[in-house]
């Protein structure tokens with residue numbers, strides 16, 4: 001009968017050993033880096049050697065890395081909506097009626113901002129008819145998250161597709177790959193008006209890549225489609241990705257008797273203020 005120790009030395013077949021070959025200070029002179037050599041010996045006794053420097057995690061390196069992501073996000077942030085109704089939208093001027101669903105949605109937005117942690121994969125899915133304030137809430141969250149010092153991108157779904165197409169142009173400053181990398185790395189991605197874009201096989205493929213690359217990252221959706229209707233517009237694997245690990249209570253329906261836009265317009269008329277001055 002073999003002992004547990006025998007199993008350890010023979011059982012797995014492959015053994016590893018590691019040693020530090022060299023050390024140096026990181027370029028910022030804040031942290032000692034190690035060149036680590038790993039030797040792998042397989043069950044036939046053949047060995048392979050691999051050397052790699054440890055990554056610098058000092059404050060300067062972390063800040064530099066964060067800044068690099070921020071710069072890339074800024075590069076794409078100019079695509080954020082220029083819709084004048086939403087440009088100055090904030091949570092403070094979100095006018096909710098006595099309607100409970102709107103109040104609940106606002107509370108969800110506030111909680112989301114307060115509890116925001118990068119990379120914890122929290123999602124929100126606002127849905128309802130046109131003009132109930134979904135985009136207003138979504139863009140307000142985007143602004144507040146940036147205010148807190150995180151990176152965020154807010155884009156309408158059809159605009160995402162337009163930017164991808166623009167990167168194909170010879171004169172484009174960015175490549176499609178760069179755009180996708182930013183969409184992947186940004187702390188929060190807000191996709192507005194999901195389902196309103198012109199749908200095609202091509203769009204489905206691009207959307208799937210984006211969603212796939214953001215697994216475990218914070219993403220907010222707004223849509224006219226209820227989560228149960230996603231399957232009618234998108235392939236199963238896309239709706240699965242959208243709803244992956246989303247809590248039921250984080251799918252928030254906003255329903256109104258009077259549409260949000262109409263209400264704002266009425267108020268402006270009452271105050272005798274022309275729109276968009």
Ligand SMILES: [Zn+2]
Pocket residue numbers: 026027028029030031056057058059060061
């Ligand atoms: Zn360093």
